[in-house]
Amino acid sequence: MENQLLYLASLSKIDQKLDELNDEYGDLPEKVKEQKAKVNELENLVNETKQILEDVKNFISTSKLNLTELKEKEEKLSKQQFKVRNNKEFDAITKEIEHARSEFNRITTELRTVNVKEENLLLTLEQQLRDLKEAQSELDELLEEEKEISSNQNDELNELNKLKKSIKAKISKKNLDEYKRIRLLHKDAVVLIKKNSCSGCYSNVPPQKIVEIRNNLDLLYHCEHCGRILYPEEIQIDKKILTITTY
Known part of the structure; x- marks a missing residue:
């Protein structure tokens, strides 16, 4: 299976940017x-x-x-x-x-x-x-x-x-539905694990779970506290979301 987590993280960034543009209307x-x-x-x-x-x-x-x-x-x-x-x-x-x-x-x-x-x-x-x-x-x-x-x-x-349409086409229906469900509660449905913490709610993420996420980028892992989907620092999304790379 293709890197679902990478696509979901990218989709989340795009949706957040669209939210920012919409907020300009006040x-x-x-x-x-x-x-x-x-x-x-x-x-x-x-x-x-x-x-x-x-x-x-x-x-x-x-x-x-x-x-x-x-x-x-x-x-x-x-x-x-x-x-x-x-x-x-x-x-x-x-x-x-x-x-x-x-x-x-x-x-x-x-x-x-x-x-x-x-x-x-x-x-x-x-x-x-x-x-x-x-x-x-x-x-x-x-x-x-x-x-x-x-x-x-x-x-x-x-x-x-x-770009959003292109990325959504690469995400499975099951994962897309899960993403939409979480986004009803959190606009940033997919967040980075930063300094061993969920960057959405800042709760600690166990080291073993971080290892599992890094080794299974085609699976979804959630923050045990807020429910957001987590992705590791190994996934890098450029500022303009025009190219997506992993290291």
Whole structure:
């Protein structure tokens, strides 16, 4: 079997470097998420206000048309009163005129209220649009900041991810699953034995175990205290993780 421990140690170094790159974003991703939600909420408010305003405008337009029709109807009925032949017809027309006037007055009163509502809605919409513009501007700034970080990292990320994919392909599924399990608890899942100690938790590693690890680089040995996978100083990984060698 190929040197599984060497590949796992390399994978751990790569993942730690990827973590460092991700940490450069800080709380920026969360800020972007929150700002997007704020912009979305304001957009919904603007659309809601626009819809209400449209309904109000339609009501005003329809009401004005109804007022015109009622006025014309009243004038027409008033002329008919002079042509009636008996009191019964006169009373019927008078009743229609009163109803037309009553409707006219009701709609006129309602229009006054709706006109005030329209003015308030227009003011509300103006404020909402200002808030939306400001929120969108803040979001654009955050996205630009995020883009700049991403752009600066792009080449390095591509290189690391390409190397990570290549190394993962050389690790058995069993060992890879074990590595992933440990990494849920410790970001540095595979650590160096330094001065006879686990460099993850600094617990002592028995000399006999160190000898076993050196003689079985295709097997996995764990720190008895923290559970991290251990590798000996004989395995050397260069700083850029571009080449991996053993001595």
